[in-house]
Amino acid sequence: MxxxxxxxxxxAAPALFAQAPISWTPEFSLQFQTVxxxxxxxxxxxxxxxxxxxxxxxxTLHFFEAxxxxxxxxxxxxxxxxxxxxxxxxxxxSSGILxxxxxxxxxxxxxxxxxxxxxxxxxxxxxxxxxxxxxxKDFPRIAETVLDASEDGHWTLATVANGDGGDFAxxxxxxxxxxxxxxxxxxxxxxxxFGRDNALYLLTLKDAPRxxxxxxxxxxxxxxxxxxxxxxxxxSATVAAPEGKGVIQEFAPTDDGLFVSTLEGGPSELFYYPxxxxxxxxxxxxxxxxxxxxxxxxxxxxxxxxxxxxxPSAWFHLDSSQKDPQRTALYLTSPxxxxxxxxxxxxxxxxxxxxxxxxxxxxxxxxxxxxxxTLLYAYGGYGINLTPGFDSTRRVWFDAGGVAVVxxxxxxxxxxxxxxxxxxLTRKQHVFDDFIASxxxxxxxxxxxxxxxxxxxxxxxxxxxxxxxxxxxxxARAVVSxxxxxxxxxxxxxxxxxxxxxxxxxxxxxxxxxxLYGYSPYHHVRDGVKYPxxxxxxxENDGRVNPAQSRKIAARLQAVTASDAPILFRxxxxxGHGIGTALKERIAEQADxxxxxxxxxxxxxxxxxx
Numbered sequence: 001m002x003x004x005x006x007x008x009x010x011x012a013a014p015a016l017f018a019q020a021p022i023s024w025t026p027e028f029s030l031q032f033q034t035v036x037x038x039x040x041x042x043x044x045x046x047x048x049x050x051x052x053x054x055x056x057x058x059x060t061l062h063f064f065e066a067x068x069x070x071x072x073x074x075x076x077x078x079x080x081x082x083x084x085x086x087x088x089x090x091x092x093x094s095s096g097i098l099x100x101x102x103x104x105x106x107x108x109x110x111x112x113x114x115x116x117x118x119x120x121x122x123x124x125x126x127x128x129x130x131x132x133x134x135x136x137k138d139f140p141r142i143a144e145t146v147l148d149a150s151e152d153g154h155w156t157l158a159t160v161a162n163g164d165g166g167d168f169a170x171x172x173x174x175x176x177x178x179x180x181x182x183x184x185x186x187x188x189x190x191x192x193x194f195g196r197d198n199a200l201y202l203l204t205l206k207d208a209p210r211x212x213x214x215x216x217x218x219x220x221x222x223x224x225x226x227x228x229x230x231x232x233x234x235x236s237a238t239v240a241a242p243e244g245k246g247v248i249q250e251f252a253p254t255d256d257g258l259f260v261s262t263l264e265g266g267p268s269e270l271f272y273y274p275x276x277x278x279x280x281x282x283x284x285x286x287x288x289x290x291x292x293x294x295x296x297x298x299x300x301x302x303x304x305x306x307x308x309x310x311x312p313s314a315w316f317h318l319d320s321s322q323k324d325p326q327r328t329a330l331y332l333t334s335p336x337x338x339x340x341x342x343x344x345x346x347x348x349x350x351x352x353x354x355x356x357x358x359x360x361x362x363x364x365x366x367x368x369x370x371x372x373x374t375l376l377y378a379y380g381g382y383g384i385n386l387t388p389g390f391d392s393t394r395r396v397w398f399d400a401g402g403v404a405v406v407x408x409x410x411x412x413x414x415x416x417x418x419x420x421x422x423x424x425l426t427r428k429q430h431v432f433d434d435f436i437a438s439x440x441x442x443x444x445x446x447x448x449x450x451x452x453x454x455x456x457x458x459x460x461x462x463x464x465x466x467x468x469x470x471x472x473x474x475x476a477r478a479v480v481s482x483x484x485x486x487x488x489x490x491x492x493x494x495x496x497x498x499x500x501x502x503x504x505x506x507x508x509x510x511x512x513x514x515x516l517y518g519y520s521p522y523h524h525v526r527d528g529v530k531y532p533x534x535x536x537x538x539x540e541n542d543g544r545v546n547p548a549q550s551r552k553i554a555a556r557l558q559a560v561t562a563s564d565a566p567i568l569f570r571x572x573x574x575x576g577h578g579i580g581t582a583l584k585e586r587i588a589e590q591a592d593x594x595x596x597x598x599x600x601x602x603x604x605x606x607x608x609x610x
Contacts, residue, residue: 055576092153165502195253466521
């Protein structure tokens with residue numbers, strides 16, 4: 001996911017790991033457009049790129065020659081839209097591409113044009129009107145489909161999500177173009193990846209809440225009526241990596257084993273499982289860090305990215321016979337360092353006794369006197385994990401004497417699917433209780449005080465901010481909420497709202513209606529309450545959350561607050577949900593956020609300089 005409208009495409013072959021990457025610029029300008037997805041062809045000669053404008057996430061697929069940047073005439077519209085997204089996968093001979101497609105005008109009623117995602121096939125050099133339908137007519141209205149091809153291009157896997165609730169079905173296509181369904185939503189399979197041993201590896205939660213990886217043979221195991229090779233049935237899969245202490249996040253099959261990254265409460269661990277052998281061995285990574293992008297590109301070698309709160313992201317190379325990973329030439333640098341900062345993990349106790357992890361970034365030797373300006377951030381939804389990540393702009397906050405805290409609330413997946421389910425549908429209040437407990441902990445431990453505490457979140461985290469400020473307006477001085485959801489009784493009527501029903505629930509169900517109304521921020525803004533200072537931000541092109549949600553609650557808070565703290569609303573005409581927002585726009589917004597926080601928390605601007 002790239003967060004820039006004008007960009008350079010960087011290509012690097014494995015042989016270049018010890019060299020500088022090469023830059024590649026297409027022959028036509030990508031100015032004012034967002035690169036949403038990049039899919040290189042198996043022969044390395046072409047690149048398919050989905051482009052959208054002004055942060056809208058409405059993607060059109062374009063094709064370029066990899067060596068020259070020359071743009072081909074082929075253009076495929078409506079391959080991507082929020083939240084269903086979009087995806088593409090090449091055929092083995094690089095002559096055609098499978099892609100996700102939304103209904104074209106007239107194919108479905110207007111209300112359904114941004115739903116009912118299907119998979120189609122395009123042969124290069126032909127007009128899109130001649131493209132061939134593949135699968136999808138029986139998918140849910142709120143399907144979100146991701147396509148992935150095997151290394152040789154002979155197999156294609158379609159992973160179909162039933163909205164945002166976390167249930168997936170999988171479909172497999174062979175080289176002859178025949179599809180078969182491998183898993184159903186109730187099977188608990190979350191992810192699939194092709195191995196080079198003619199097998200498909202599947203991450204499942206069935207009878208394994210923290211996940212286990214299955215190996216399913218491909219080709220020749222079953223003969224279909226047409227005679228085409230198919231996968232063996234799911235019941236014949238063997239266990240490649242059993243359930244362990246940590247929650248399995250990613251995996252990468254090798255010639256003789258499996259690399260697996262896990263997570264327990266936020267930070268990652270990395271393991272190698274030799275095939276048909278005993279216990280796995282652990283691979284050293286940065287402390288309190290996150291691992292991502294696992295990819296085995298030959299033999300038993302692994303590439304992966306590793307980043308922490310204190311170190312920028314770098315790509316590492318490892319052979320299973322090595323003890324320590326080696327950093328490649330693909331790494332980020334930073335103009336600043338965090339040598340004076342430390343990360344401590346502490347735990348708040350929620351209302352029902354649940355322990356909630358807090359990642360506290362603070363200057364070494366910090367005095368706990370209750371006077372430190374502190375910014376608490378969280379999300380808590382969709383099974384999304386808040387893992388360690390490097391942000392150089394935190395330097396401004398630390399130089400101003402600030403403490404930064406990231407809370408791993410229920411609703412995320414930091415402890416597995418049970419942690420997610422404990423904070424969705426009718427259990428959403430647990431998320432807010434966890435966040436309130438986190439704020440109370442920081443105050444009780446004398447990190448800060450209500451007058452020096454600020455909170456921040458976005459999207460589902462914006463809902464969290466709304467619930468926090470309406471349930472406990474006394475706990476913080478300032479609230480920053482980005483592209484949030486606030487009227488929970490009408491959210492499913494918004495353009496993207498149906499995708500959220502599997503996570504939040506629906507007003508059509510009595511129990512879910514009661515839960516939604518019970519915490520809906522807009523409905524719990526009360527007259528005469530002294531609300532903290534609030535900064536609400538949104539983008540006018542947001543296709544995921546209706547910008548009117550932010551406008552409504554801003555107007556309501558401005559009308560009724562009894563405090564003299566400001567209620568501010570910031571809207572951006574050239575942005576959407578934040579994906580694809582131009583760098584200068586992001587800088588401008590962050591400057592406004594810091595100005596707001598410094599003003600409200602009483603931070604002396606003379607203490608820091610750029």
